[in-house]
Amino acid sequence: MPIDLKNVSFSYNTGTKLEKKALENVSMSIGRGEFVLIGGEIGSGKSTLIRHFNGLLKPTSGQVIVEGMQAHNRQVKTKVGILFQFPQNQLFSKTVYEDVAFGPSNIGIKDEELEKRVIKALDMAGVREELHKTSPFNLSGGEMRLAAIAGVLAMKPDYLVLDEPLSGLDPENQKSLILKLKKLHQEGISIIIVSHRISELLSFADRIFLMENGKITFDGRTEEYVNSLPSTLPQIAALMRELRLKGIDVRDDIFTVEDAFDEIIRVQKERMRQDS
Numbered sequence: 001m002p003i004d005l006k007n008v009s010f011s012y013n014t015g016t017k018l019e020k021k022a023l024e025n026v027s028m029s030i031g032r033g034e035f036v037l038i039g040g041e042i043g044s045g046k047s048t049l050i051r052h053f054n055g056l057l058k059p060t061s062g063q064v065i066v067e068g069m070q071a072h073n074r075q076v077k078t079k080v081g082i083l084f085q086f087p088q089n090q091l092f093s094k095t096v097y098e099d100v101a102f103g104p105s106n107i108g109i110k111d112e113e114l115e116k117r118v119i120k121a122l123d124m125a126g127v128r129e130e131l132h133k134t135s136p137f138n139l140s141g142g143e144m145r146l147a148a149i150a151g152v153l154a155m156k157p158d159y160l161v162l163d164e165p166l167s168g169l170d171p172e173n174q175k176s177l178i179l180k181l182k183k184l185h186q187e188g189i190s191i192i193i194v195s196h197r198i199s200e201l202l203s204f205a206d207r208i209f210l211m212e213n214g215k216i217t218f219d220g221r222t223e224e225y226v227n228s229l230p231s232t233l234p235q236i237a238a239l240m241r242e243l244r245l246k247g248i249d250v251r252d253d254i255f256t257v258e259d260a261f262d263e264i265i266r267v268q269k270e271r272m273r274q275d276s
Helices: 046-050 096-106 111-125 141-153 171-186 199-204 222-228 235-245 257-275
Strands: 003-012 020-030 035-039 061-066 080-083 159-163 190-195 207-212 215-221
Touching (some): 020 061, 046 159, 046 190, 080 141, 141 171, 171 190, 190 199, 207 222, 235 257
Parallel strands (some): 035 207, 080 159
Antiparallel strands (some): 003 061
8 A cells, every 4th residue: 555645735833924835735645665856946845744644744735644644643654664865864873773772672672583684684674783883973975875875774664765865975885775675676665865966866767756845746657757857767767769770679668877888788788699
């Protein structure tokens, strides 16, 4: 069953002179197993939106239903794990291991079962074993983000929501994190990424939502997004389309240099096989 938002509106400081509408009549549905991108400029309402997915915020009007339950139901917090933009704000224990163990121990998981869950979460997130007993505040930015992801994964969520996960990471760490998220998705976890820069993630996404001024302005498959907004095509995607127009039988739904390289090699091998 999905995350369903039905006509959700939300305002900060309701009833005061500082009242500000952040969401306006938002309806959307995100199903199990999807890899979803939510894009939009800073201030478009993205971060406010995802805080409704597990009841951190309650809508001013409308409703949020997660797996058939109201989003403020306590069970929803175990189904929808959210990692915010600054992971250091979600880390607080003496060691990485203790930090990851905090969530499941707080819901009654103990002893051997707790240890297995923590180790599995750390492994899934790609946190190296030598860092398990390290203070989370001695980690690099990339390592800190992985530790925070492990803390969320330890709760065994069905949906993993990440707010600007690539922010502040160098290109190598960005690529490493994207590959880890892809692997988590392949293992059955729904991935929802919020970013004002979505081009790096297009090749992994099933669906795209775009937001502007608290409203959903686009909801569709990645291919539909690419076709409807050609001016925003990454250069690699434009190159692959140009090659296809010139008669080279490459896929044109490719958005990263690595995927383009692999596709060109594939086509070259196929040609060599046919010529032999």
